Amino acid sequence: MTRDTTPAELEQTLADAAEAAVPLAASAPAVRAGWIRAVADALDAASGELVPIAQRETSLPEARLKGEVGRSSGQLRMFADALEAGPLLEVIIDTADAAAKPVPRPDLRRVLVPLGPVLVFAASNFPFAFSVCGGDTASALAAGCPVIVKAHPGHPELSVRTAEVMIEALTAAGAPAGTLGLIQGYDVGVTALKDARITAAGFTGSVPAGKALHEIAVTRPEPIPFYGELGSLNPVFVTQAAIDARGKDIASGYVGSYTLGVGQFCTKPGLLFLPAGHGLQEQLVEATGGVAAATMLNERIAEGFSSGLDRLRKVDGLRVWSEGGGATLLQTTVGELLARSDEILEECFGPVSIVVEYASVDELVAGIEAFGGNLTATLHAEDADASLAARLVPLLTARAGRVLWNGWPTGVAVSWAQHHGGPFPSTVGSIHTSVGVTAARRFQRPVAYQDAPDALLPAVLQDDNPAGMSRRVNGTVTTAEVSR
Amino acid sequence: MTRDTTPAELEQTLADAAEAAVPLAASAPAVRAGWIRAVADALDAASGELVPIAQRETSLPEARLKGEVGRSSGQLRMFADALEAGPLLEVIIDTADAAAKPVPRPDLRRVLVPLGPVLVFAASNFPFAFSVCGGDTASALAAGCPVIVKAHPGHPELSVRTAEVMIEALTAAGAPAGTLGLIQGYDVGVTALKDARITAAGFTGSVPAGKALHEIAVTRPEPIPFYGELGSLNPVFVTQAAIDARGKDIASGYVGSYTLGVGQFCTKPGLLFLPAGHGLQEQLVEATGGVAAATMLNERIAEGFSSGLDRLRKVDGLRVWSEGGGATLLQTTVGELLARSDEILEECFGPVSIVVEYASVDELVAGIEAFGGNLTATLHAEDADASLAARLVPLLTARAGRVLWNGWPTGVAVSWAQHHGGPFPSTVGSIHTSVGVTAARRFQRPVAYQDAPDALLPAVLQDDNPAGMSRRVNGTVTTAEVSR
Incomplete structure (x- = not known):
């Protein structure tokens, strides 16, 4: 079914999620990790069916x-591993200290518990990685x-089928009914967002x-907390030394990345x-001209891109270097950009840069300072640029969640250290990834x-650390047992 | 000066803070820790002057x-220690992995950086610990x-003098001018909160x-993120076995805690x-009657308490057990509470409980389920209550940020594992403490x-870990060096 969810269906989905919240919160980390791995396996197994859709x-x-x-599926397994090993629960234990000043300290044991039902607004551009089975x-x-x-209405059948695959795997693995639900329709999503049973929301999409x-x-x-990943311009800054050393590679790499x-x-430069x-x-013109035309994700995005291009073409100080075919390359100067930064620094989603x-160098710095928050900022520089780079890095750090060297x-990458987020407007909630x-x-x-008795604590907080988890005990990370 | 900050003064304070943000962000953790310890020492040294005010x-x-x-001052030193040792910066390093699937993984190094100028709305009830020099x-x-x-207008002279002591210590230690500023006046605070230079705000006070x-x-x-600690009822639940074992201690402990x-x-039961x-x-009546009358923090709070008491006295089903003197004790039943939960479960700030x-037991459970979010929930129980307690703990966990056994x-306590926060309305932002x-x-x-060159990384992210900090490297917490 790829129609809007009815009010009765929405109510059932919300009620199921609220009911599932209790056994989910009570589930042992290793058990929950097993459910998540079952979903990962099912996704991999269904790849041959889902990819054509x-x-x-x-x-x-x-x-x-x-x-x-x-x-x-790899991302699901990464979370399962971090859950089972302990870091995801951030266990912190401070044992009692009768000698603490100014007052004796009780036994305190902290763990992260789930908020409750979460509403996820799926994105169009990554139908797996930022959609039903996404991050x-x-x-x-x-x-x-x-x-x-x-x-997301851009891939309704895929969304329904992905959810079915995931729910089947969850059910077979023994997860509570209501662990995953799917709804369709913008107004339905807004109604759900207002519902008291929803405790947080994630969103990837446009700024408005x-x-x-x-x-x-x-x-x-x-x-409730709302984690929104909105728009980002992802500027790239290249030094003269980098041009001298590998200008051609930079030109081809750039065109490859923005197209x-x-x-x-969302990270297009x-x-x-x-x-x-x-x-x-x-x-640059040759590489852009060599990009084949391709169909965009959906009509709405294609129309948005077309009108965005029309808008950019009319901005004074922006010149067309290459257009037609599969990509459009424009050119300007820092002086012109600063004079019309509101118009030039408005994201146009699609193959244009x-x-x-x-x-x-002063103009380069002024160019960097024209930017607000971004997901990424990239510097192409050489060893000889050390002092220049040292000047630029703090400016890039202040404006981006990820700062790249000599890349795109x-x-x-999905890993422990990744940060995908950035100052507003690239995200609402820059402290999160x-x-x-x-x-x-x-x-x-x-x-x-x-001061809880050991037997009544969640297992992850108990003295003998039955699951051998990584925990911070009296300030130090360890898998050791705790003695009172 | 204990008058409202003028617009010109506010502008100067905001400009100074914005200017200080850059060198503060660039300061080495050990250096910043030194500045914070200097503030702690200055506070201790000024205690004899500040306490009488x-x-x-x-x-x-x-x-x-x-x-x-x-x-x-101890809290300041705790933060300085965690900053210098590393955990506060949450460094995560994933070295490059050319064999990673589905795509090779770059070298990624994550660290927490400051948001920028923070606006703190001080509380009245802890003129040090939740005010100018507070958490x-x-x-x-x-x-x-x-x-x-x-x-907070409840202790204006203390606020001004505390800020002077802190600023003097920061300056002497070499911290940037503008690291700390003080403003006065509600409307001034609102103006500051709307200012683009403010990047986050903390608040402790009333729900409205x-x-x-x-x-x-x-x-x-x-x-911007707003971290508000609002109101909390902090219910305490006592089993029959606990009454049998130590009823008198519970009665006296409770009266001592709520008065x-x-x-x-904010944690009054x-x-x-x-x-x-x-x-x-x-x-209970005797202990309450023995509480001496005492002056409240200020006129406004005393008036709020007085009108809150008047309101409670008129609620059907609430009976006065003890009043006059320094405290008021009321009584009701679960059935009456459930019938008028909106009226009975409205916080009254002051010595009333x-x-x-x-x-x-079913009524006890129904009583627990009547509560929304709270900072704390307390259970008094005995070993014999194990099965009952196991039933209650998840209900308490769902409603509170701290769950206590047989205490008040x-x-x-200020320590690593402490959590002072809870589901709405006890805080806005229950994921934070x-x-x-x-x-x-x-x-x-x-x-x-x-993929940043080592020399251009912040020192805390460099291969050789010059400060010997605790870091998570390829999934494991260590102080070891990193090899690429």
Whole structure:
């Protein structure tokens, strides 16, 4: 069924999620990890069925989609591992200290517990990795939260079928009914967001939609956290030394990155800052001209891209270097960008990017300072640039969640250290990530047990550490037992 | 000066904080830890001057205030230690893995960086520990954020003098000018909260004020995190076995806890659930009658308490067991509480509490389920209650940030494992704490550096770990060096 969820169906989905929250919160970490691994295995097993549906609905190529399934199942397993080993629960134990000053200290044991049902607004551009089986769902399940996914209308059949595969695996593995639910329809999603049973929401999408949903979430009678990944320009800054050393590689790498996946990545590099006289125009134009036209994710995105291009074409100071075919390359200078930063620094989702030429290091710095928050900022520099780079790094750090050297921002590795987030407007909630192990933290709250008898504590907090978890005890991380 | 800050003064304070943000973010953790320890030392040294001002302005007794200074300086040192040792920066390093599937993994190094200037709305009831030199300030400074404190009007002279002592210590230690600022006046605070230079806010106070400020913070053009600790009822549940074993101690402990500090603790136990036929009425009334009348923090709080008492006296089903003198004890039953939960479960800040009698375990459970979010929930039980306690613990965990056994919720130990927070309405932002080392996380955002040359990384991320910090490397916490 790819129609809007009815009010009765929504009510049932919310009731099921609320009911599942209790046994999910009580589930042992290793057991929950098993459920999550079962979902990962089922996804891999269903790849042959799901990928063709995704191809048909999103126009993305098979190889990319197969990789995305692998990324998504791998992500689920990463969360399962971190849950079972302990770090995801952030156990902290301070044993009693009768000699503590100014007052004796009780025995305190802190663990992260799940918030409750989480609503996930799926994205269109990653039909697996940021959709029904994506990072928000994986991290919320690992946290112990039931998840209701509001399907993206760009891939409705895939969403329904993915949810069925996941629910079947969860059920077979013994997870509570209601652990995962799927709803469809924008208004249905808004109704769910306002429902008292929903305790947090994740969102990946546009700035206007994200801001509207954020306001609903935080002004409810009981405000809930809303983690929104909105828009990002992902500027790239190149030094003269880097041009001298590997200008051609930079030109081809850049065009490859901004046109990857038809430019439909939240980490697409939207601007490339080059020193004036870089001599790369010909190569950039040639590489852009060689990009084949490709179908975008859906009509709405294609129309948005088309009108965005029309808008950019009319901005004074932006010149077209290459257009037609599969990509559009524009050019301007730092001076012109600063004069019209509101117009030039508005994200256009799709295969378009802007070369910005700077005449001096001061202009480069001024160019960096024109940016607000971004998911990423990239520097291409050489060893000889050490003092310049040292000046630029703090400026990039202040504006981005991920700072890259001599690479391209598209492609977000799933690992412990990853951070996919950034200052507003790239996200609402810059202190959180939507990729990497710490993403689970968005859906957990701490509870501290004071002077509790060992037998009544959750197993992860008990003296003998039955699951051999990593815990912080009196300040030090250890898997050792605790003595009172 | 104890008058409202002028617009020109506010502008200067905001500009100074914004300017200080850059060198603060760049400061080495050990250096910043030194600045924080200098503040702690200065506070201790000034205790003899500050405590008498606090006594005069808050009517709190000397011993309590001296203890609060020690608690506050100790808290500053705890944050300095966690900053210097590493855990506060949450360094995570994943070295490159060319064999990673589905794609090779780059070198990623994540660290928490400061958000920028933080606005702290000070509380009235802890003129040191939750005011100018309190936990919000300490955790934000440790995070590397400049702090502007909006002074509480209940202790204006103390606020000004505390800030002077702290600023003098910071300056002498070499911290940037603008690291700490003080402003006065409610409207001034609101203006500051709306200012684009403020990147986060902490608040401890009433539900209405907290909700109003929260809404301002999250609906700004650039929304910012708002960490509000609002109201809490802190219910205490006592089993029959606990009454049988130590009923008299429970009665005296309870009266001592709810009247501590003239009942002006956010963790004051507001309700005590006892089994019907507990036989403790006489002792409870006697203990309450023995509490001496004391001056409240200020006129406004005294008036609020007086009108709150008048309101409670008129609620059907609430009976007065003891009043007059320094405390008021009311009584009701679970059945009556459930019938009028909106009226009975409204916090009254001051020395008043309600005994709630339950006739069965099912009534006890129904009583627990009547509660929303609280900072604390307390259970008094015996070993013989194991099965009953196992049933109650998940219900308490779902409703509180700290769950206590056989103790009293007043008194919040400052340590690694502490959690001072809870589900709404006890806080806005239940995933965060305002006490304990992890409180700093409220004012930090992650940044991941990808494939960065070692020399350009912040020292805490460099291969050889020059400061010997605790870091998570490829999944495991260690102080070892990293090889690429």
